[in-house]
Amino acid sequence: MRLRVLNVKSIRSVHTFHPRRAVVYVPASDKRKIIKSQTLNADTIVLDCEDGVSINKKDEARQNIYELFQNWPDFGNSEVAVRVNSVQSKIYKEDLKAVLGAKNLPTTLFLPKLDTKEEFREFTEELLTIIKERPEKNHKFNLLSYVESARCLLNLHELVRYVLDASTTSENLLMQGLVFGSDDFCADIGATRTEDAKELLYARQYLITVAKAFQLQAIDMVHINYKDLAGLQMQSIEGAKMGFTGKQVIHPDQISVVNEAFSPSQEKIQWARDLIAEFEGHQATGKGAFNFRGHMIDMPLVLQAKNVLKLAEAMPKKN
Amino acid sequence: MRLRVLNVKSIRSVHTFHPRRAVVYVPASDKRKIIKSQTLNADTIVLDCEDGVSINKKDEARQNIYELFQNWPDFGNSEVAVRVNSVQSKIYKEDLKAVLGAKNLPTTLFLPKLDTKEEFREFTEELLTIIKERPEKNHKFNLLSYVESARCLLNLHELVRYVLDASTTSENLLMQGLVFGSDDFCADIGATRTEDAKELLYARQYLITVAKAFQLQAIDMVHINYKDLAGLQMQSIEGAKMGFTGKQVIHPDQISVVNEAFSPSQEKIQWARDLIAEFEGHQATGKGAFNFRGHMIDMPLVLQAKNVLKLAEAMPKKN
């Protein structure tokens, strides 16, 4: 078993819409798991330097990622991202040095526990210091940041606006999504996880609201009990219905369940196609709101149908 | 079947408290439905130029409203309002020209998809341009605006404060309520409507909070499946208990169910009267918190009882 490598010299970051249904964590200190993850074909593989790696394994994790990006690794259809340590931890600097020192640059970074504008400023400055020495000094990384504390949630609107404003000027980061770190959040507010996650409802819905107001992806919490696929399915479907666009995953078995929940069903796609066809017919003949399969249809439902088709098109053909 | 017309020459806008329990949409392009709505005696009839009217019927809708307001139409106890198209659509200007061109002016406007202060500013300027040519240039319209996007929800507190501040100066608009456009909101955040509307809980409760902080009415979402009166009843009662003051309605059959849910019951009114009487007795004899029918009663419950009686008084005698 060894790393699969692509022949291409360098693959440029492409900032087109990339779906992130299953976001799979792989401890970067574990080479065996990294190699296994190359064939998972999940939407996103996150090479983790943070909570999945104990302190005395951090260097090993960084070294593994460095070696990986000395070539351009072949992960099939998967996006390969790196989760560095938080700005508060300070050791994210070591992560960046290793990750950004290899021949190729990852397209996407996951930044945990981003609570304040000041932390983002510090992170971008550190990033710039390293990247400006490289020929790709204008490289723009996709960024997904984490909501993991009450403080972050309270400041989220302001924080996201700040990060996005920064993105439009000279920054090297393009925010694409928000990730809900449910267990750190629970610990922070002193809550206890329950089956239906009632204790997290406001936090999850507010995260969705902020994400969608700025056209960002919203990635739902991990289902920790990785053997309980029925529970995972229920939670995934519920999350998708709430407006989340994907879900964090800690075990390969969870991927297909999550992918299915966050993909529009064939039935839904057909419903959307039929509704749009009917709508265009009615527009032509001049009738407004109309009945479609027993429901009164108006613009919002037409818009929903269009979104379903847009998502269906963006999904990778395989899986 | 023809339009019922009042003999009065002109009816001035009266900004007293008007309950808006059932807010009924009528596509203004459909003369037959308009005429039918004149005898519904719902609290509010909304002549719709927006989502209920297809693009090639918009002119017909405007013409119907214009003709209606050339006389003062007789809608019984109902308030007659007009829902124009959104500021983003630009075509609201055509709506305003038609609606404000007739001999009489409607008392109330419904403004959909109001997301930003800039849109409100644009709307008021357009309104002023038209209205200042009329003798009633100081006419003040009641305004209800819609929450239909994540962006609007995020900015709602600031937006409502801005609109109300504008109202107190030289504006022609007096904001009286917020309306939740659930289907556009769902489409905007990528949510799917479920039976118990869990995906909308935060949005609905935040809307109520902002509305009540500024003494505004809060109008709950449409129950789309208009044949399911049992479901409508459940959703109406739940909405009323959450603090909504009324509900949007798309079919005449829905009106009485909604009216009942948003009216205090005779039993509740009696409870309120008895509690207030008991309270006044205790105040006189100097006892504070007291037992009333097995519950400890203090000021908040007394306040609730007073609100019930105030609402009961404001309800129209019929229906």
Add this chain to the structure above:
Amino acid sequence: MRLRVLNVKSIRSVHTFHPRRAVVYVPASDKRKIIKSQTLNADTIVLDCEDGVSINKKDEARQNIYELFQNWPDFGNSEVAVRVNSVQSKIYKEDLKAVLGAKNLPTTLFLPKLDTKEEFREFTEELLTIIKERPEKNHKFNLLSYVESARCLLNLHELVRYVLDASTTSENLLMQGLVFGSDDFCADIGATRTEDAKELLYARQYLITVAKAFQLQAIDMVHINYKDLAGLQMQSIEGAKMGFTGKQVIHPDQISVVNEAFSPSQEKIQWARDLIAEFEGHQATGKGAFNFRGHMIDMPLVLQAKNVLKLAEAMPKKN
């Protein structure tokens, strides 16, 4: 039956962490109830001058508190706090004069219906005027304020930040917690209390978020039906799982139920000890995320376990 008095001359306010699981109201106008409350050993006894006392008994309530603090009363392990009337009511000034006129000063004040910064400013100025005449002019009172209106909830983030900023300079108040006044809040937004309190979910979760973002305690609503101990237990456990740290209580029978719900169980404490031990072992041997009793454990869960142990240590030994 008479007041139990301590021999100590004066007990200084100690701003160490004091758990406030059961927060018990005693109408300060009722001397018999005050005396009874001295042996309850609840975490906090609140001598109430506000809603539990009718207007013509307010002076009696103030006089009782004054007499109580002429000595230092013996309430066992309980903290003795005073709830004054709201700033809006104006009569809080009479409360302060009485309460702060006695030989000893209470360590803690509960301030209801604090909606705005201006009200807080007024309150602190009034307090300063009285306290600066005393030798203990730098006395710092613990403060817990109430969320009882939509307006307060909307401004809560800004309000708490303001109050805490003021605390760090020359003020005599140190905010330690937020208390949810559910019935006043319901009356304010026109909601009706239901069994599962769905109508209050956003308000309660937002209060928790603000409280925890600033390291404050979050005290949940009263369970009004004081005979329904099963219902109280369910609501207490749910509140604790949501992140509340305590609950308001109106009857002595409610105390032990609430104490139990807001204390970590022996089982939970043992779980936390074992997890921490296991974690430290893994850190030593260099494994990161690990399996513990069938669950994948990472930093957030370790953090939760540490919080459980911290709380267990802070609890009074007796119950």
